[in-house]
Amino acid sequence: MKEGDFMNLIPKINGNIEIKENICFLIKESLTIRNADFSELGIEVFSERLNSKCGILVSHSDLSSDPSIDLIKDSSIQKDGYKIDISDEQIKIYSKNDAGVTNALTSLYVLIVDAIKNSNRNLKGVSITDYPKFEHRGLLVDVSRNFFGVSVMKKIIEEMALNKLNVLHWHLSDDQGWRIESKVFPKLTENQAHYSQDEIRDVIKYAEARGVEIIPEIDMPGHVTALLTAYPNLSCFDEKVELVNCAGVFKTVLCPGKESTYTWVFKLLDEMVQLFPSKKFHIGGDEVPKTNWKSCPHCLALMKKDNISNFDDLQYAFTKRITEHLIQHGKEVICWNETLRSKEVEKNITTQYWVEFTEESYCLPYFNEGYEVIFSDMFNNYFDYPYSIVTLQKTYDYTPSLKASNVLGIEGATWTERVGTPEILEYMISPRINALAESAWTINRNYEDFLIRLKVYMEDLKLITLNCAPFEAATISGEAAKEESKQFLMMMFELLQTSDIDMGLDESEKQVMLSKFLNNIFDEKTAAEFINQLM
Structure with missing residues (x-):
């Protein structure tokens, strides 16, 4: 056969x-x-x-x-x-x-x-x-933007395990919330829903029994509003900030020029690494606005002292110190791909790739040199987008377009700015998780054959345990998909115009972003029509 x-x-x-x-x-x-x-x-x-x-x-x-x-x-x-x-x-x-x-x-x-x-x-x-195609077959779940309790996480882990996904990337901190108890810095979780350290251990034990490794992410130096709400002295100008309750990329970030920043972060990490047995630790590094750094006397002094020529290299100088500290704990560090905007990055970091908004890839030279990479392409593996944009078939058929010589695997990402309940979270994950699993495990794939087996899982064997999107909704296509996509993008582009958003992109990069979105979602004619609507 x-x-x-x-x-x-x-x-x-x-x-x-x-x-x-x-x-x-x-x-x-x-x-x-x-x-x-x-x-x-x-x-x-x-x-x-x-x-x-x-x-x-x-x-x-x-x-x-x-x-x-x-x-x-x-x-x-x-x-x-x-x-x-x-x-x-x-x-x-x-x-x-x-x-x-x-x-x-x-x-x-x-x-x-x-x-x-x-x-x-x-x-x-x-x-x-x-046998598996990839070593790393993962799912990211963001519990910072909206918090999801232990029972929800266990339900997702069980579904992962049934599909032979073996890595849960647990996004535990961001602008909207800090979700993990710290006994060293208890103010981090004041008046916030969060996991106790015992609950963290319980989830890890549950995942381990199912062959799922949990990699924590503590995002830095950006996406830290929740952290700075409790400890504002870690920013460039000791700004008091409010906990955020909406989507965005916010300008106030950690100050890499203050030695006190490193002292604080090291103490925090010394505590956090004891909770997670995984050898890997994710420290974020995406979407870091450099606005405050450009006028910060601490940052400018450090750049002069260490001969750091640009702000991408300043971010890497921060990342390098955090990485060296984690290596002392026996950890391997993962960062989002913006870290590679610096030309100084060493090979002791694994990159998680989601997107580039530049004309030429700044990641490709590193990947050609054998730097480890995990792909979480936003147009194929971001599960917070509607099924009309990140279609089931895109997730299933995904093969990285950037050729890298040392690919660890692929990971779906479920961000939760627009995901407010467990039911919606499960709906966005399932049945994409099945498509992701086969994309990460299976070498020779056929989408039509997959759909036949998926229907059996959903309707005959009832093997899907999550609040799964109905088959017709998960495979939306044609005019209905086009209209749903347009409505979502209009909402998203309106959000990007607000003063709270600072993605650190220049005008040319913003144009690349617009082009990439439209070309990955629409045909040429529909893309042109949509641009006219935006004007």
Whole structure:
């Protein structure tokens, strides 16, 4: 059989599929599992899912007896990959690591649900090998603009895990809110909804059991209004600012010229790194207005002292010091791609790419030199945009247009300025999360085939646990999509004209931004009509 022709799995399998004719494994009311080499966490989750969805009890088998499911260590299997071999008497799973076993059990869960629903509990005999295309298969959830509690985050993590996404990028701070308890700086969360440190640990434990790594993001030196509300002395002019309750890019940011800024940030990070076991730590770096830096005596003095020739290099000087401090804690640093506007960036930073509004790419030279990159292209993987703009097919078909030699993976991003409830959050994520998962996992993809399997997930097997957008809404097209897109863009461009917004773009970059938006959304004729509406 051809790759992917068998089974309703999402994401579609990459490896070989060998059907065993006239062989079936009968799924009984109880199953046993033998495990000598792998973590018990993934097995417990698999057992809970089967019990909850199918009423099947899974128990541990004695190592000397024959189980229903046998987990076998095999160093020849690709990292995070697996092999499932189904005979009439037993299911054997081979993998080299815990992540591979977790992925295998996730696939087996779906196969069992399908067999119970559609094959009279008979699981077809088959041998499957499978492995991921990308190491990093992620979803960003912004809880700063609007706060979402522990139960919501766990629900999203479970859906991620069912789709073999393995990284939750948790955006915990921004202009609109600081969402993580600090015992060192308690004023950060005064009068704000936030997670206690125990709740953070609880979510991390829940995610770990499902093979999902949590990477925190503490945004700096921009997007820090919530921070500065509590500690205004960290800005250039000690400005008192109000907590923001609307979308925007705001001018008051951290001062990289004050040594006291670094002292404070280092103390904060010393506390934060203890909460997150991930080796990676995201420090933002996007949309940093340089307006105040240009007249700040502290910033100008530092630039003169260290021979820093421009303000992009000043931002990197800040980033470099924060990075060096985090490296001392054994962390690897991730930054948004604006950090690469400096020509001085060293190779110890991973870039997360979302967009460039310049005629020529400032990122490409770095990517050509092998700098690590995660792609979160805003026109394909920003899930806060309507389905008419970031269509399901764009997310599914996405391949980075910038050629990079060291791509770690891709990540969907769910910003929440316009997402006020858990129901809307889930609607914007699902079923995009299924398309994202297959884009990140599967090498040879076919959108029409994906839609068939997606409908099975949604309507037949009922495997989607979130408040999913209906199939017709998620696949909106034609005139309805065009009109929805126009209305959204009119609202967005009106917002960009307000005095609160300072994206740090010159006039030519603003024109590039407009052009990129229209060319990624409309055909040439519709784009021209829309520009006339704006004038």
